[in-house]
Amino acid sequence: xxxxxxxxxxxxxxxxxxxxLDKGKIDQLLRAxxxxxxxxxxxxxVDVETSVVELxxxxxxxxxxxxxxxxxxxxxMVEWMDxxxxxxxIGMEWIGNGLFAxxxxxxxxxxxxFSCLHHLFVDxxxxxxxxxxxxxxxxxxxxxxxxxxxxxxQQYIARSHQLHLDQHEIFWKDFLSTNTITRLRPYxxxxxxxxxxxSFELKSVLAFTGSHLRNIAAFFKxxxxxxxxxxxxxxxxxxxxxxxxxxxxxxxxxxDLVGMTANPLLVACPIGDSFNETxxxxxxxxxxxxxxxxxxxxxxxxxxxxxxxxxxxxNIIPISAESVLVTNPNGDAKFHLNVFVDVQNQRAWLDLVxxxxxxxxxxxxxxxxxxxxxxxxLSQSPNSKTKSIDLLLETERxxxxxxxxxxxxxxxxxxxxxxxxxxxxxxxxxxxx
Numbered sequence: 442x443x444x445x446x447x448x449x450x451x452x453x454x455x456x457x458x459x460x461x462l463d464k465g466k467i468d469q470l471l472r473a474x475x476x477x478x479x480x481x482x483x484x485x486x487v488d489v490e491t492s493v494v495e496l497x498x499x500x501x502x503x504x505x506x507x508x509x510x511x512x513x514x515x516x517x518m519v520e521w522m523d524x525x526x527x528x529x530x531i532g533m534e535w536i537g538n539g540l541f542a543x544x545x546x547x548x549x550x551x552x553x554x555f556s557c558l559h560h561l562f563v564d565x566x567x568x569x570x571x572x573x574x575x576x577x578x579x580x581x582x583x584x585x586x587x588x589x590x591x592x593x594x595q596q597y598i599a600r601s602h603q604l605h606l607d608q609h610e611i612f613w614k615d616f617l618s619t620n621t622i623t624r625l626r627p628y629x630x631x632x633x634x635x636x637x638x639x640s641f642e643l644k645s646v647l648a649f650t651g652s653h654l655r656n657i658a659a660f661f662k663x664x665x666x667x668x669x670x671x672x673x674x675x676x677x678x679x680x681x682x683x684x685x686x687x688x689x690x691x692x693x694x695x696x697d698l699v700g701m702t703a704n705p706l707l708v709a710c711p712i713g714d715s716f717n718e719t720x721x722x723x724x725x726x727x728x729x730x731x732x733x734x735x736x737x738x739x740x741x742x743x744x745x746x747x748x749x750x751x752x753x754x755x756n757i758i759p760i761s762a763e764s765v766l767v768t769n770p771n772g773d774a775k776f777h778l779n780v781f782v783d784v785q786n787q788r789a790w791l792d793l794v795x796x797x798x799x800x801x802x803x804x805x806x807x808x809x810x811x812x813x814x815x816x817x818x819l820s821q822s823p824n825s826k827t828k829s830i831d832l833l834l835e836t837e838r839x840x841x842x843x844x845x846x847x848x849x850x851x852x853x854x855x856x857x858x859x860x861x862x863x864x865x866x867x868x869x870x871x872x873x874x
Contacts, residue, residue, distance in 0.1 A: 446568065447522050454522055455568035459543065459554035460579065464509060467543055473578040508540065514548040522555065636794045637806050639813045643787040645820035650720075652784050658757035659724035661780045664816045665755050666710030667719055667827060668808075669776075680712040684755050716830065717823040757782060778812075 444457035462470065512518040521544075542555045554575055556568055580586045643657075650656035666682040711722040754777045779792040791813060795805040815830065 461552040663720040663723040
């Protein structure tokens with residue numbers, strides 16, 4: 442391993458070879474870098490009245506958090522990056538502080554500098570730039586070379602942030618005109634979870650949808666929407682189920698499909714008279730939602746759908762060597778389904794993470810088994826009537842409704858909550874709950 446990037450939904454980790462230092466020299470090096478580079482805590486504030494988005498820097502909170510770690514081999518180091526840092530701690534505890542770690546690998550005797558920051562501070566290129574700054578500081582402190590002040594890093598972050606907004610065409614004014622922000626969702630919300638997996642052959646699904654990932658994704662979204670519409674949702678006659686879906690596309694054909702986005706998006710799944718109609722309507726809604734020329738909420742409003750934070754998240758993740766795909770289950774979701782699609786080998790894996798607060802272990806397993814069975818049946822009979830699809834026995838439906846709580850009806854209200862589409866762009870401000 443020379444250098445590389447490991448990213449999650451919120452954080453960018455970068456590691457590169459670096460000389461092994463003791464704690465005193467690490468602290469000295471951190472101070473030198475922070476004093477010579479404008480690295481500050483960044484906050485994004487949204488003025489609800491004027492819809493102005495402001496990126497500001499807190500000069501009283503420089504990034505100075507450094508640690509030392511030692512691992513037996515490179516595999517252990519990479520697992521630590523994935524499980525202990527990239528996916529967990531930074532998002533909740535160290536946001537605004539960041540982490541710099543010097544990691545020694547006993548097997549090779551090598552040492553690595555590892556940084557992990559929120560992607561609003563740096564992307565992969567910015568992290569590489571920052572590591573180069575550490576090398577310059579090291580050569581200055583211990584090699585006698587002068588270290589020049591570099592005030593460009595703050596401007597780099599601001600420019601990167603603006604490019605991020607421009608790329609995704611986030612029209613805050615239009616969004617805020619229909620949504621009142623009362624609180625921002627936390628990055629991570631740890632709750633009791635239950636995780637199960639299932640798999641099945643894709644042969645029938647591919648025969649129905651073709652091999653294009655977009656069509657396969659619409660198929661599974663329609664399956665999940667039909668399932669929940671028929672089993673859990675009391676929709677008062679509104680034949681729409683709204684799913685929150687997270688796509689992470691980096692290379693290959695998936696760029697055209699997902700628009701290089703890592704944002705949660707809302708997809709309306711209108712339930713038609715037949716599953717085939719539901720699938721076609723879901724495909725149309727999905728393509729409209731993923732177009733950055735028209736934000737998802739605009740499309741959903743045209744469909745007459747009310748929404749805030751869907752209780753169901755569905756990720757369709759292609760298994761491809763050309764695609765880097767990472768996702769993190771949303772802590773507020775009651776039902777989070779990952780569908781891993783391997784078109785080449787005609788296999789699919791369903792990975793379900795559900796909240797024990799709403800689903801018992803037995804119910805979660807039963808739900809996943811039913812979804813697998815429904816997917817298989819519908820791929821063989823796509824024109825079957827929606828109302829005739831055997832999804833759950835009435836007693837099983839009662840069990841799930843009881844898990845949700847007596848009298849609880851799932852609703853989508855635009856007046857209360859900032860939904861997940863913008864949680865990546867908005868940092869939780871200290872003056873908001």
